[in-house]
Amino acid sequence: MRTNDVMLQTATKVVTFIILMFAVHIFFAGHYTPGGGFVGGLLTASAIVLLMLSFDIETVNKILPFNYVTMTAIGLLLAIATAAASIIFDVPFFTHAYDYFDLPLFGETSLHSAMLFDAGVYLVVVGVTMTIIQTIGEDE
């Protein structure tokens, strides 16, 4: 099923980047303002889905040659590793740590180990959503 929709494709080329940027913003801002890994992941997935709708799956796979199953696995590993890392510091499983740092460009920034966990969630959500859509979409 080839689509040939100039308007949709032209808009997609711009909108995809806006959605992706927004997804990144929402992911990082999640700890203080609405957002987080879950929504960020979903938004990213929706940007890719939009690409798939306006072009076709093969093209998108060529642009973004990710193995989404691996992505899910990496996300899960990251999440469990973050949770387990606290054992090394002799505090209970899943104890988060955070502090404030003075970073160049950003100024005073809080760095939180929850961010790593959230990154794991992000990867799993993108991975799973895209796996499902890809598998069903490619199934003829």
Added chain:
Amino acid sequence: MSFVFLIFLPLLAALFIPLLFKKVGKIHTGWFVLAVPVILFIYYASLLPTTIDGGNLVSEFQWIPSLDIAFVAYIDGLSLLFTLLITGIGALVVLYSIFYLDKHREQLHNFYVYLLMFMTAMLGIVQSDHLITLYLFWELTSISSFLLIGYWYTRDRSRFGALKSMMITVFGGLMMLGGFVLLSIMGNTYSIRELIALAPEMATHDYFIWALVLVLLGAFTKSAQFPFYIWLPDAMEAPTPVSAYLHSATMVKAGLYLVARLTPVFAISGTWMWLVAGVGLFTMFWGSFFALKQKDLKGILAFSTVSQLGLIMSLLGASAAGYHIDNIAETSFMYAGFAAIFHLINHAVFKGSLFMIAGIVDHETGTRDIRKLGGLMSLMPISFTVAMIGAFSMAGLPPFGGFLSKEMFLTAMLSLTEFDLFSMDVWGILFPVVAWLGSVFTFIYSFYFVFHTFAGKHKPEQLPKPAHEAPIGMLISPVFLAILVIVIFFIPNRVGDWLVKPAVMAIQPFLYNSPSEVDVHVSAWHGFNTELFMTLGIFAVGGLMFWTLHKWQKSYDRFPDAISLNALYDNLMFLSDDGANRFSMLYMTGFIRSYLVYMFSFVIFILLGTLYLTEAFAIDFTNLAPVGFYEIVILIALVGSTMTILVSKSRLTAIIALGAVGYSVALFFVIFRAPDLALTQLVIETISVALFLLAFYHLPQISRKEERMRFRFGNAVIAVGVGITMTLIALSSHSQKAMPSISEFYKETVYTEAGGGNIVNVILVDYRGFDTLFEIAVLGIASIGIITMIKLRLSKKEGQHENK
């Protein structure tokens, strides 16, 4: 040094095995593995001087302090003896396996990983002072034994044997766990040493007898006692090094270890003594009797192992008599404990060598069927010598180690006739009689094993491979063990002082203050007494019956297979399999609508029932905000689009209407100021509509008129019921608060404790991080499920094409 960590050394080494196997393929992986038991053996041997004086060592590692669970390695005479057996025989078996298993054809990385895992588990069992960790290691041996029996997993018999051994030993293990829990409730401790100290008080407890029986079930299943022994013959499908190691020298002795270790706790009870001694002795007779039915070399050895384990078990039972006798050192009751440990050592040595010889015969001739073998004496002279030494020791002939312990076994059994408690004075006479009968059959099958393999007529035409002697490397281990058999005969008292007496101390700690007080002196000749005449009788009758074996061996085949214990096991397995299948088929219809009916009826039942029982229903309309204009508009849109889904004629309309429902809900979230939820809902709705559109392409055409669904009263009741239930719950939960809301806590701590600003996200990643962790795990599993469903279906289609 905290030697508790040494238990885990094999497991640690196992991590590197696959790497070594892949990268250093030229050298047989076994050479690397060999280092592990050798190092451990040397280290543990250096602890011997401590235990010889009756001392002990403790090393601890806290695992879950909040549950009082720790790894406690406790080394005394008994555990050190087992430790040395495990590492010593382990080293010999690994050496043997290097020549037995081909490095090109076999999956050595699997084999050695399982073997090392087993080594850790076994060391853990014999050193643990903590009941729960002991149980953990106990089950780990069952699992590694399962994996090793099923090592050649392409064979049906291997898989069957692996499963059988696991079903039976894990059943016993679970029973034993129950016993351990009862013990810990009675003594309020998990430590075996503390339980032993508390033993006199526990004997009157209500749980005592239950704990006793449950623990014994664990020991009997593991040590292959009647009627649970049936897994051991089937476990012979494992590679022979495994049979030599797990199924004769170490794992099956775990049950004996447990009985020996817990004797001080339970020995006060007559039930214990009767069960352990009785079951053990009966097993000894039963195993030796049926060993002669076997045609497979390893089958004979399996039944012989069952029988010998029974012998040791009965001696351990008899040693409990010591708890009821004053001045044990002046009576013949003191022999039982000593004989048990002494025979345990002897058995490990001679049975290890016999198994290795069976493996050599199999390896060099291609068959283990004793009917095809014969006359190998001149072709395999070294193997024959080793087999003869091992078998004669097993038969109880001098000058081999087995003779000494067999004599002591008879002494101990005779002493039971003098015991006057627990109605032993009436039935005690049975013990020496059955023991004698069992010994006769032991004598016969030992000869049967050696002479039907190595003597008689050579039948080269029946052998798959031309027979020849094994390579020298394969012979090192069995020859070493055979030499040990003879050495033990000549220095029994050295063995006794170093290994046996410290272990006897652990079995009968109340009776002796130091190992040197165990006043047993082993000698090959102790005059003309009853034991000697019994032994001579065994030789005479056994020799005569072996001579005429060909005449009466056929009568074994008259035992019907249908009423055997194996048939019972098969039927039980079949019944549980079949029964479970039938039961599942009752409700697993394969239609989603049936499953939804179960789920929703249950939801209604549980929730309405709880509401009714707890009288939780309440309606309170005070405190409500006025309903605004936007809310009414969204509500109308929501209800309208829901109805549209139900009545729409085309699927596309339905999908779009479904999207509208989702977006309306998202708008509600906006109005009620839940931006996180609104955002998530919006994106999810977008993606699921896209997904629906994707799937839409694959869905079959619908034509509403043809598939007009009938009105079903039951479904209507459930639908209405779910609606009513949810409404009632929503109203009630809004109208009352059983406990104060948790949101205040979140508000106060979100910045100070969790260092965040957005409560919703902090809940996700921090407060309730576990939930999220499991949820993403579930997501991952779901995606794998979808992949397999779709990909498997594709390959099935292709497969069907191929068949056409």
